[in-house]
Amino acid sequence: MGLVHAEEMTLNIGPQHPSTHGVLRLKVKTDGEIISEITPVIGYLHRCFEKHCENLSYEQVIPFTDRCDYIAAMNNSFGYVLAVEKLMDIQVPERVEYIRVIMAEYNRIASHLLALGTFGLDVGAYTPFLYMFRDRERILDLFEITCGARLLYNYMWVGGVSHDLPLGFMEASYRFLDEFEKNINEYHNILSYNKIFIERSADVGIMPKDVAIDYGVTGPNLRGSGVKWDLRKDEPYSIYNRFKFDVPVGTGIMGSVGDCWDRYWVRAEEMQESIKIIRQALDKIPREGNVHEALPKKVRPPKGSIYFRTESPRGDLGYYIISDGTPTPLRVKMRSPAFTALSALSEIATGWMLSDVLVILGSLDIVLGEIDR
Amino acid sequence: MTIDNIIQWFQSWFPVNVMVLFITSVLIAAVVIFAIMAVNALVAVYAERKISAFMQDRVGPMGQGPGLHAGKWGLLQTIADTIKLILKEDIIPKAADKKLFIIAPFIIFLGAFIALAAMPFGPYLIASDMNIGIFYILAVSSFGVIGIILAAWSSDNKWSLYGGMRSAAQIISYEIPAALSLVSVLLLTSTLSMQGIIQSQAGTVWGFLPNWNIFNNPFSFLAFFIYFIAGVAETNRTPFDIPEAESELVAGFHTEYSGMRWAFFFLSEYGNMLVVCGLTVVAFLGGWQSPIAGVMEGAWWGLFWFLTKLTATIFIMIWFRWTFPRLRVDQLMNVAWKILLPIALFNLFGVAIWTLLVG
Numbered sequence: 214m215g216l217v218h219a220e221e222m223t224l225n226i227g228p229q230h231p232s233t234h235g236v237l238r239l240k241v242k243t244d245g246e247i248i249s250e251i252t253p254v255i256g257y258l259h260r261c262f263e264k265h266c267e268n269l270s271y272e273q274v275i276p277f278t279d280r281c282d283y284i285a286a287m288n289n290s291f292g293y294v295l296a297v298e299k300l301m302d303i304q305v306p307e308r309v310e311y312i313r314v315i316m317a318e319y320n321r322i323a324s325h326l327l328a329l330g331t332f333g334l335d336v337g338a339y340t341p342f343l344y345m346f347r348d349r350e351r352i353l354d355l356f357e358i359t360c361g362a363r364l365l366y367n368y369m370w371v372g373g374v375s376h377d378l379p380l381g382f383m384e385a386s387y388r389f390l391d392e393f394e395k396n397i398n399e400y401h402n403i404l405s406y407n408k409i410f411i412e413r414s415a416d417v418g419i420m421p422k423d424v425a426i427d428y429g430v431t432g433p434n435l436r437g438s439g440v441k442w443d444l445r446k447d448e449p450y451s452i453y454n455r456f457k458f459d460v461p462v463g464t465g466i467m468g469s470v471g472d473c474w475d476r477y478w479v480r481a482e483e484m485q486e487s488i489k490i491i492r493q494a495l496d497k498i499p500r501e502g503n504v505h506e507a508l509p510k511k512v513r514p515p516k517g518s519i520y521f522r523t524e525s526p527r528g529d530l531g532y533y534i535i536s537d538g539t540p541t542p543l544r545v546k547m548r549s550p551a552f553t554a555l556s557a558l559s560e561i562a563t564g565w566m567l568s569d570v571l572v573i574l575g576s577l578d579i580v581l582g583e584i585d586r
Numbered sequence: 587m588t589i590d591n592i593i594q595w596f597q598s599w600f601p602v603n604v605m606v607l608f609i610t611s612v613l614i615a616a617v618v619i620f621a622i623m624a625v626n627a628l629v630a631v632y633a634e635r636k637i638s639a640f641m642q643d644r645v646g647p648m649g650q651g652p653g654l655h656a657g658k659w660g661l662l663q664t665i666a667d668t669i670k671l672i673l674k675e676d677i678i679p680k681a682a683d684k685k686l687f688i689i690a691p692f693i694i695f696l697g698a699f700i701a702l703a704a705m706p707f708g709p710y711l712i713a714s715d716m717n718i719g720i721f722y723i724l725a726v727s728s729f730g731v732i733g734i735i736l737a738a739w740s741s742d743n744k745w746s747l748y749g750g751m752r753s754a755a756q757i758i759s760y761e762i763p764a765a766l767s768l769v770s771v772l773l774l775t776s777t778l779s780m781q782g783i784i785q786s787q788a789g790t791v792w793g794f795l796p797n798w799n800i801f802n803n804p805f806s807f808l809a810f811f812i813y814f815i816a817g818v819a820e821t822n823r824t825p826f827d828i829p830e831a832e833s834e835l836v837a838g839f840h841t842e843y844s845g846m847r848w849a850f851f852f853l854s855e856y857g858n859m860l861v862v863c864g865l866t867v868v869a870f871l872g873g874w875q876s877p878i879a880g881v882m883e884g885a886w887w888g889l890f891w892f893l894t895k896l897t898a899t900i901f902i903m904i905w906f907r908w909t910f911p912r913l914r915v916d917q918l919m920n921v922a923w924k925i926l927l928p929i930a931l932f933n934l935f936g937v938a939i940w941t942l943l944v945g
Binding site: 222224230231232246333334335336337338339340343344347403404407409410412413566567568569571 | 638641642643644744748824825827828832833834836908909910911912913914915916917
């Protein structure tokens with residue numbers, strides 16, 4: 214090996230490429246099929262999120278947070294409104310807390326379904342993708358009957374939510390959860406335990422614990438490397454301390470800890486945990502209550518700043534908000550988990566084959582809207 | 587009906603120059619084979635769409651009402667697609683090697699097309715029953731890889747180049763186990779003629795099973811699977827579709843092709859499926875022989891059985907495609923060289939011993 218050294222070829226993967234999950238461009242140096250250098254080039258989806266925030270009122274920022282991580286819009290606005298509420302010291306009604314958790318967990322499932330499905334696509338399996346979209350569709354239907362939107366909800370408001378749960382939501386939820394739990398086994402049969410799938414993803418793109426921590430990788434990617442770190446558990450926000458759920462971590466069942474299969478598996482297990490949380494929330498939610506009760510007349514936080522982080526489907530999603538006492542934030546900074554995950558790509562994917570690099574990229578589950586902001 | 591039959595038949599009516607007759611009848615055969623390929627593509631594309639849809643909990647192409655019609659149950663979908671492809675702009679990249687770029691799809695097509703000349707569709711339906719039929723098909727069906735490499739090279743696109751490189755390595759590797767498992771069949775049939783291979787599979791074996799090569803002995807049973815796996819790899823279909831791996835190489839060797847040129851790649855992919863499945867049916871599944879000896883035999887029943895078996899094997903290929911993920915390029919080579927090839931060699935040895943000792 215290494216005796217024959219041909220010229221290295223520079224290859225641009227993206228920005229238009231089927232598996233860059235958006236408009237990412239990877240500048241790679243290839244030695245045959247082996248990738249010897251990866252440089253992610255980002256910014257094709259930059260929409261001046263943070264600059265926009267400096268010119269909009271606090272409520273008007275919410276739709277923009279939705280558009281950052283458009284796959285998990287609920288979770289993104291959830292983090293933002295929690296930060297603003299903390300800054301303003303608002304206590305929201307019980308019912309609102311529960312509704313928010315239910316929505317956030319539903320969106321986590323929807324996001325993970327997309328992540329797993331597209332990961333399957335990267336490996337070349339087409340059918341699981343559509344199986345997962347079938348179930349994702351039903352979650353989006355639930356969102357639709359609640360707030361009318363299917364992708365960008367603008368549902369979480371400072372001090373409440375835009376709409377109360379509609380009639381029939383609970384029944385539809387229970388029905389969906391029962392059926393969905395069975396469907397997860399279907400995914401395992403068609404994808405997770407498929408021999409070819411394991412060959413392609415186990416022992417590929419291993420992200421050791423220390424590399425993950427050094428790069429600030431969070432969320433399922435960090436847990437895939439075997440670190441038990443989940444803000445819902447370790448730094449409970451909202452009412453997450455009331456629910457019983459586990460934090461699945463990668464154990465290297467099929468290969469070694471921190472490989473692509475582990476990251477995939479952690480997401481699949483997290484869907485189970487989300488189901489548990491939603492069930493508990495549905496059981497405990499106060500049946501009555503006005504969701505608009507705590508809405509402030511004017512969202513004008515006192516002077517000060519806050520950094521608040523929540524666990525989005527992609528990891529620690531932090532908002533740093535500086536308020537100067539006006540209705541417009543002085544600065545909103547978003548700490549995007551997908552950004553840190555992408556930064557670790559060149560570390561873990563260099564030296565693998567072209568096909569593996571795209572699989573590793575898929576296993577990191579990045580959303581370019583959030584990286585470029 | 588072979589070409590020779592056509593010539594004789596013509597000769598009895600128009601006693602003209604043999605050369606003229608020969609060319610006419612070859613042309614007739616060519617048109618028929620082209621029609622078979624085209625119809626196969628039409629049906630197979632529709633089947634692929636519908637089967638994939640049913641596997642994925644979708645409905646697939648459907649009639650969509652006036653104006654947007656794809657026929658009842660989307661039956662006209664493939665025809666609509668074909669019309670669309672014909673009407674599309676024909677784009678040749680500036681940097682492409684124009685001559686090779688134009689010729690490449692036809693070379694790929696030719697590989698599948700001329701292979702069908704020796705394919706027995708029924709007891710009397712074969713364009714040319716050569717005495718080296720199976721050898722001929724093996725030889726010409728790997729002709730297509732030249733077209734793939736030409737297409738990849740002439741496109742002047744890095745993705746295409748990758749696809750071409752992968753394809754060349756893949757098809758050449760998989761030829762070997764495929765050929766070896768066919769050779770083990772030839773030991774049983776002791777003929778290279780396609781019709782001869784089928785005729786030798788008449789009757790029953792083990793008392794109740796049809797005497798097809800797949801049931802003849804345990805080794806040929808294994809050879810069937812080796813051949814079929816290698817065959818799937820030769821047609822570049824999932825799980826061996828790395829030359830056009832959509833999520834990796836955009837579209838592999840045909841990235842730069844559009845319109846009808848692209849359609850030729852498509853046509854030849856389905857043509858190759860036809861060749862590989864046809865060869866599987868002939869070599870292992872008794873060709874046009876009826877599954878129950880002595881029942882429903884004859885020229886037309888032969889055609890019926892052949893097409894039934896062909897459809898079943900094509901269905902399995904489609905089934906594979908919509909179930910499996912894709913192998914990586916080195917894993918693909920491992921499967922060929924480290925798994926299939928040793929088993930195929932062992933198999934050949936086993937069949938040889940079997941023919942010597944048992945039958």
